[in-house]
Amino acid sequence: MTTTEVSSDLVVTGREDGVLTMTINRPAQRNAISHDVAVQLAAALDRLDADPSLAVGVLTGAGGTFSAGMDLKGFATGQTPMLPGRGFGGLTQAIVRKPLIAAVEGWALGGGFEMVLSCDVIVAAENANFGFPEVKRGLIAGEGGVFRLPKRIPYHVAVTALLTGEPITAVDGKALGLVSVLTAADGALTAAQDLARRIALNAPLALALTKEVLRQTQTLDDAEAFKCQAPGIHTLSTSEDAHEGAVAFAEKRAPVWHGR
Known part of the structure; x- marks a missing residue:
């Protein structure tokens, strides 16, 4: 049995195999994270941890992009995708007890990449790219990017990416150990859900x-x-x-x- 909840910006699908898929659904905005997305995602993650029928979460984006980061238009009007105690998108500072897999197509930039790094496993299509362009805008990757990326890939490679603001391709990310599973384009979600089902078989x-x-x-x-x-x-x-x-x-x- 499959249950789907569609809110304004997030589609949440729970299946009888114990996998909860959360899809950021703002393709026209390249899935930029607004305050509403953060609130809805936080609620979905709480559901994942609280529901004994759910074992693993999969986080992805609609329309061929994971997330371009913060919704700057919303930020300009005083809205922020930061939630107290939970951080960017309701995820980067949260403690999620159950396994969480990122399924990445296209771009994961800024806060979007920080959300990916907050997941336990990364599955990415070969056309995916990860990056922290914050230094190009006078900022830093302050929601975990600066200290998490050097823990995932070799230090000097991470520092180069952080200081230049230039992206890391999924193909390079696989070679560096950042990406666990590399797929063909449009294959990341299916592969992530398959991996989630394998994990969900365990205690x-x-x-x-x-x-x-x-x-x-x-x-x-x-x-x-x-x-x-x-x-x-x-x-x-x-x-x-x-x-x-x-x-x-x-x-x-x-x-x-x-x-x-």
Whole structure:
């Protein structure tokens, strides 16, 4: 069963396979992020985390573009796509417990690229481009771009992109490790949804803890990281899902997860 919710600027589609697809739907504006988009996307992400029937989110843009960044016309009238505690687009500073995949066609620029970097996995078409042109406008990529990009690709490559404002192609992004899956043009969403379904087969508690440990340990040494993850691993190992995983393996059947 598929359910689709269409608001003014965001199309949200939930499917029985546990995948929630969120499509920024402002193609005439190159999917520039307005305040309304940020509010609607924040609500969709909250739905993803709260609904036990949903396992993975996919974020994409309509009309062959992911997002050109901030809606400058809205900004000129006093509107901002920044939400308190959640950042640009309701995403860049948010904590999303469930896996989130970016499906990128065309351009992901400025805040749009920062939203991509806020996702866990990037699937991109070979015609996609990522960039931070902020320095050309007297600004910097202040919603995570400056410090997240050097963690995803080699430092000097990232710094060159940040200082020149020049884009990184998806083909180069795949070679650099930024892009997990590279597809033909118009294939990013299908590939992202296929990957999402594969992830959704796994235990929800284990997926959430994997994200939490990743988020909390990136700046820790090994000893600190082991200490940090220990409570969560203990809780997970005594969960019903962990027991179900072992029993299903022994019985040679697919596990039935309950998220507890």
